[in-house]
Amino acid sequence: MSQNIQISTRKRSRANMNNSTTTGLSGNTSANKTFLDNFEDTRTNKLLDEMFARQNSFLTDNLRNSLDLNQSDNPLRPRQHQLFLDNENAIELDDEPRIINTTINNNNNNNNSSSSRVDEDADDDIIFIKEQPIQFSSPLILPSSSSNNTGATTAVSNNTYITTPKKFKKQRTISLPQLPLSKLSYQSNYISVPDQSNAIVPRVTQTENELLHLTGSCAKTLEGNKAVNLTVAHSTSPFYNPPAQVAPPPLPPPPPQSNNLKRQIGSSLRKFKSNGSAESTSSNKSNFKTDKDGHYVYQENDVFGSGGRFIVKDLLGQGTFGKVLKCIDNKCEPNFVAVKVIRAVDRYREAAKTELRILQTILNNDPQGQFQCLLLRECFDYKNHICLVTDLYGRSIYDFMCSNGIARFPGSHIQAIARQLIRSVCFLHDLGIIHTDLKPENILICDETHISRALPAKTVQSLSKRRREASKGKRKILKNPEIKIIDFGSAIFHYEYHPPVISTRHYRAPEIVLGLGWSFPCDIWSIACVLVELIIGESLYPIHENLEHMAMMQRINGTPFPTDIVDKMFYKSKHKLGNSPSDLTSTVIKHFDRKTLSLQWPEKNKRGDTVTTEKSMKRVLQSCDRLDIYISKVLKQDYGDSLSINWNLPPEKNWSLINSKLLWKKQVHSSSSSATDDLDKETFLFWYWFIDLLKKMFEFDPTKRITAKDALDHEWFNLGILDDGIATYNNTQG
Numbered sequence: 001m002s003q004n005i006q007i008s009t010r011k012r013s014r015a016n017m018n019n020s021t022t023t024g025l026s027g028n029t030s031a032n033k034t035f036l037d038n039f040e041d042t043r044t045n046k047l048l049d050e051m052f053a054r055q056n057s058f059l060t061d062n063l064r065n066s067l068d069l070n071q072s073d074n075p076l077r078p079r080q081h082q083l084f085l086d087n088e089n090a091i092e093l094d095d096e097p098r099i100i101n102t103t104i105n106n107n108n109n110n111n112n113s114s115s116s117r118v119d120e121d122a123d124d125d126i127i128f129i130k131e132q133p134i135q136f137s138s139p140l141i142l143p144s145s146s147s148n149n150t151g152a153t154t155a156v157s158n159n160t161y162i163t164t165p166k167k168f169k170k171q172r173t174i175s176l177p178q179l180p181l182s183k184l185s186y187q188s189n190y191i192s193v194p195d196q197s198n199a200i201v202p203r204v205t206q207t208e209n210e211l212l213h214l215t216g217s218c219a220k221t222l223e224g225n226k227a228v229n230l231t232v233a234h235s236t237s238p239f240y241n242p243p244a245q246v247a248p249p250p251l252p253p254p255p256p257q258s259n260n261l262k263r264q265i266g267s268s269l270r271k272f273k274s275n276g277s278a279e280s281t282s283s284n285k286s287n288f289k290t291d292k293d294g295h296y297v298y299q300e301n302d303v304f305g306s307g308g309r310f311i312v313k314d315l316l317g318q319g320t321f322g323k324v325l326k327c328i329d330n331k332c333e334p335n336f337v338a339v340k341v342i343r344a345v346d347r348y349r350e351a352a353k354t355e356l357r358i359l360q361t362i363l364n365n366d367p368q369g370q371f372q373c374l375l376l377r378e379c380f381d382y383k384n385h386i387c388l389v390t391d392l393y394g395r396s397i398y399d400f401m402c403s404n405g406i407a408r409f410p411g412s413h414i415q416a417i418a419r420q421l422i423r424s425v426c427f428l429h430d431l432g433i434i435h436t437d438l439k440p441e442n443i444l445i446c447d448e449t450h451i452s453r454a455l456p457a458k459t460v461q462s463l464s465k466r467r468r469e470a471s472k473g474k475r476k477i478l479k480n481p482e483i484k485i486i487d488f489g490s491a492i493f494h495y496e497y498h499p500p501v502i503s504t505r506h507y508r509a510p511e512i513v514l515g516l517g518w519s520f521p522c523d524i525w526s527i528a529c530v531l532v533e534l535i536i537g538e539s540l541y542p543i544h545e546n547l548e549h550m551a552m553m554q555r556i557n558g559t560p561f562p563t564d565i566v567d568k569m570f571y572k573s574k575h576k577l578g579n580s581p582s583d584l585t586s587t588v589i590k591h592f593d594r595k596t597l598s599l600q601w602p603e604k605n606k607r608g609d610t611v612t613t614e615k616s617m618k619r620v621l622q623s624c625d626r627l628d629i630y631i632s633k634v635l636k637q638d639y640g641d642s643l644s645i646n647w648n649l650p651p652e653k654n655w656s657l658i659n660s661k662l663l664w665k666k667q668v669h670s671s672s673s674s675a676t677d678d679l680d681k682e683t684f685l686f687w688y689w690f691i692d693l694l695k696k697m698f699e700f701d702p703t704k705r706i707t708a709k710d711a712l713d714h715e716w717f718n719l720g721i722l723d724d725g726i727a728t729y730n731n732t733q734g
């Protein structure tokens with residue numbers, strides 16, 4: 001990746017941007033244009049000007065409100081008289097609001113460790129201030145929100161849920177580019193409570209110019225100044241099928257689509273509830289067969305559904321709950337859909353009803369599919385099989401990785417996928433939904449279009465036979481890493497019965513393994529596992545049993561389990577609190593010392609001999625490492641040996657150590673032709689903050705683990721990277 005980067009000395013200034021007269025952003029950029037040039041076009045400037053104006057007015061209003069709110073008798077008084085920034089910095093409020101136009105020194109070749117110092121004189125970068133709506137605390141709030149003209153949301157209901165402190169987030173323009181998907185914003189000014197509210201509250205959608213400044217500019221160019229066209233992400237469902245009109249169009253004109261569809265699904269649900277087998281009038285020609293386990297027997301060109309509406313074309317997937325089929329829908333355009341045919345077994349039919357309720361809640365709250373969740377288009381009952389009709393997407397991330405010569409994703413794609421996943425889960429959590437089974441298999445790629453690059457023969461030889469054949473010796477890079485989350489079959493509302501064990505083993509959070517009880521934070525742990533998988537190209541926890549899993553968790557976190565949660569585990573088990581996994585004592589509790597509360601690994605028998613197998617020891621001690629060290633090892637393949645990230649060091653300190661190594665290497669190699677590491681501070685910071693976010697997501701104690709909402713505000717999402725993912729984004733040349 002990094003070999004493709006050339007360093008240019010151009011420096012971006014605001015003045016440059018405003019004087020630019022180049023042509024449209026979305027058009028083809030000429031071969032010798034830089035990122036900077038792309039950014040300097042008239043349309044961009046116009047939109048940026050508008051954005052400045054809007055932000056200025058936002059800021060003015062918000063600051064005014066903020067000051068009002070600071071009156072001591074105001075119940076909505078914010079905590080501090082400050083603008084809150086992401087991390088360490090907080091800007092004191094002036095009386096007069098203003099756009100803060102200041103500089104962050106981002107000179108890549110700057111060896112001075114104080115290079116992130118704010119410098120008033122230079123004009124290299126701008127800090128944007130943007131209003132961040134405050135998330136309400138409880139997902140169970142009735143819809144009585146209103147927006148005032150400052151954009152600040154207030155609501156009064158049984159529970160007052162928004163205190164609207166004027167929280168601002170630092171959003172500076174980035175020196176390295178980001179994919180627009182990495183900047184999708186999240187607005188939580190909606191509410192819908194299942195079974196209590198039928199209202200669909202319109203959600204604020206993101207406009208093009210809100211995303212525009214986030215597409216990035218860069219002081220560098222890709223090799224050969226390859227054109228990079230970062231268009232705006234819309235993130236709506238790409239294959240939106242309007243719901244079919246089952247009956248002839250009624251008069252007067254039908255209500256809006258989403259209401260229409262909701263009613264359709266609602267009535268299907270009622271039917272399931274009433275008799276459990278409300279079979280549609282099916283076509284006599286159907287060959288549709290069910291085996292003894294209640295599974296539909298797949299046959300190409302089978303016809304099913306009312307009036308022979310669906311023609312089966314392919315088997316997309318098979319799970320415990322049934323089969324997912326690619327079908328032609330004779331009543332919709334474009335007419336390919338995915339139909340999940342649930343097993344004709346009462347247990348699975350019941351489970352499907354829970355899935356339906358979850359899907360319906362998602363649909364009610366996101367009818368446009370902006371939040372990366374699978375949208376239910378229709379559902380019906382056919383020969384005792386509940387059928388869920390959804391949009392058709394591409395392969396799962398897991399399948400894509402398996403068929404790729406290099407399974408790892410570029411950093412820009414990891415960031416874009418992370419943003420979408422966390423945002424989507426934030427949306428689900430606000431609705432009170434816990435997914436519980438987030439894993440690469442349940443994340444689908446919207447559009448599989450990609451470019452392929454032949455790998456060097458040496459790399460191809462090192463691949464496993466299966467991967468070599470599947471990849472044909474090529475590395476694939478997606479043009480657009482937009483994703484959708486699927487499989488809500490195990491998802492539950494937070495107030496419902498929680499089974500003791502959830503999640504696929506590799507993505508299972510420690511509180512589930514320790515039988516402590518679980519809630520929203522378990523999804524965050526699973527996402528962290530997925531993100532690490534995207535960068536290392538394989539599962540972080542390739543384990544099958546509890547002891548090795550726990551030993552590996554400690555190894556990866558670099559710390560033992562906190563004693564208070566181990567203590568809690570003993571207490572819960574002693575007092576039989578909650579419903580614990582049936583094997584908790586034999587596979588978990590017995591491995592902890594009751595006095596020291598520490599995990600006894602490697603395992604020893606009564607005589608003191610180690611009984612943990614050599615293979616297991618190797619898996620824990622050799623194959624993995626503390627996460628920052630482990631990821632650094634992988635990154636070294638792209639950036640050279642100097643990239644050692646240490647999450648215990650502050651970023652500046654960490655960078656100055658790396659930088660001295662880089663300088664030393666340069667001196668040593670100055671007379672020879674051998675290559676030195678290709679690493680700059682911004683690239684380092686991108687990975688440093690990525691690892692920092694992971695650390696917070698891998699917090700052992702679920703009550704201290706970062707929430708989805710806070711994760712969206714993490715510093716990493718302000719940083720960009722120049723890599724193959726950026727170069728490939730929407731690249732039509734292939």
Ligand SMILES: Nc1ncnc2c1ncn2[C@@H]1O[C@H](COP(=O)(O)OP(=O)(O)OP(=O)(O)O)[C@@H](O)[C@H]1O
Nearest residue numbers: 316317319320321322324338391392393441487489
């Ligand atoms: N809308 C879709 N578009 C394309 N493929 C899909 C779609 N929905 C599901 N699939 C494919 O079908 C597979 C199984 O789907 P899903 O996970 O919903 O079923 P499941 O029975 O719950 O599976 P499991 O038991 O593994 O959890 C997915 O991994 C995916 O490959």
